[in-house]
Amino acid sequence: MDQVLSYLPPFEGLLPKWLVFVSAVSAINSIQAYCSSQYTSLLYTNGSVPCEPLSGRVFGTWTFLSAVIRMTAAYNLTTPAVYDLAIWTYVIALTHFTGELIFGNASLKGRFLSPLIVASSSIAWMLIQRKEYLGL
Ligand SMILES: *[C@@H]1O[C@H](CO)[C@@H](O)[C@H](O)[C@H]1NC(C)=O
Ligand SMILES: *[C@@H]1O[C@H](CO)[C@@H](O)[C@H](O)[C@H]1NC(C)=O
Ligand SMILES: *[C@@H]1O[C@H](CO)[C@@H](O)[C@H](O)[C@H]1NC(C)=O
Secondary structure, three states, rough: OOOHHHHOOOOOHHHHHHHHHHHHHHHHHHHHHHHHHHHHHHHOOOOOOOOOOOHHHHHHHHHHHHHHHHHHHHHHHHHHHHHHHHHHHHHHHHHHHHHHHOOOOOOOOOHHHHHHHOOOOOOHHHHHHHHHHOOO
């Protein structure tokens, strides 16, 4: 158990662990999006709007980039540039998800609620704790 814990980010609090968790989930989602555009369609609209295979892979590519930045941030949480990049991954995601609700290619129910909740709560959490971790 201690061995496993030693791989966790060397910072206090739940935020770095949360970033590792979300990063791992993002990476898995990214692989799922690459494997099948049906995954992306189910995520956005519970299957009612089909997803182009290219759109699914682009979603997977962008999600993987977010995963890399979030993982980097978890292990470098006191580095301002990296901390802010992680916030940006959530701001970009939330903007995109909210935009799709407006464009009608996403529906406010089922699976689509979790990325909305994760992005908005992470932004709030990271902004509230910013001073504490960066010591600014
Ligand atoms: C990021 O974290 C790793 C591991 O803790 C460390 O080796 C590296 O120096 C950090 N990089 C920055 C820019 O803080
Ligand atoms: C998806 O978005 C496009 C605009 O980007 C819009 O024309 C289309 O009607 C939307 N699809 C649905 C099912 O709402
Ligand atoms: C999602 O779609 C399935 C099958 O089309 C349906 O049974 C289910 O109720 C839908 N879920 C939501 C949250 O709309």
